[in-house]
Amino acid sequence: MNLQKIYFELLSNIGFSANEIQKNWLDLEKAYSKKSRHYHNLTHIQDMIACYEKYFDQLQFPNEVMYSIFYHDVIYSASKKDNELKSAEYAVKILPKETTLNSALVFDMICATQLHQHNKIEDINWLIDFDLKILARDWDNYKIYFEQIRKEYRIYPDFLYKPGRAKALKHFLENEFIFQTGEFRKLYEEKARVNIEKEIKLLI
Incomplete structure (x- = not known):
């Protein structure tokens, strides 16, 4: 996959000049x-x-979803709690004045990746599920994922990190569903719950 090519095509389609891109x-x-x-x-x-490419046909606002994918974590600091808001603000701020993109929708989409809660706009649910699909990887890959997260939070000692991480994971389990679309619930819900429960046991 040529990420740069995909990005260039998207920005060209939504009104950015070649230099801006x-x-x-x-x-x-x-x-x-x-x-x-x-x-x-x-x-x-x-x-x-x-x-996104796999479920493209399900999307009503494909350009907004793809743009949100590229920018949803553009600002990311393990010590901050407003990364999604700052990323959303940044993503909207750099849009050209003449754009075909719905900037308000982009803003809402990126902010929604913080709480991962069901939304009445189905495209936001798809975006959230794309973001969380990692939770349903096979155990070896899931283990790599949570080890990478731990490295991002290495400024925190274990006695702070472990209870915080366990609390965040338990929050997923307390929700009726982890995933927001019927498709992802059917395919990945069970696997994600097993992985999360297994990780929590390693933390406590």
């Missing part, structure tokens, strides 16, 4: 390639784009 790609690449990013990097974006 080049500059924005370099900024995006730099943000997602920081040394502190062990999971929230371009590989995560690539995985979400793969989901």
Whole structure:
């Protein structure tokens, strides 16, 4: 998958000039390639784009969803709680004045990746599920994922990190569903719950 090519085509379609596209790609690449990013990097974006391509026919606002995928973690700091809001603000701020994109929808989409709750706009539910699909990987890959998350939070000692991570994971289990679309619930809900329960046991 050529992420840069996909990005260039998207931005060209929604009203960015060639120069703007080049500059924005370099900024995006730099943000997602920081040394502190062990999971929230371009590989995560690539995985979400793969989901996007698979379920493209289900989407009403494909350009908004794809743009939101690229920018939903553009600002990411393990010590901050407003990453999604800041990412949403950034994504909307750099849009050209003449754009075919619904900027308000993009803003809502990116903010929705914080709480992962069901939304009346189905495309937001698809975006959330693309973001959380990692939870249903086979155990070895899931283990790599939570080890990468731990590295991103390495500023926190275990006695702070472990209860915090366990609390966040338990929150997923307390919800009626982890995934927001019927398709993902059918395919991945059970596996994700097994993985999360297994990780919690390692934390407590």
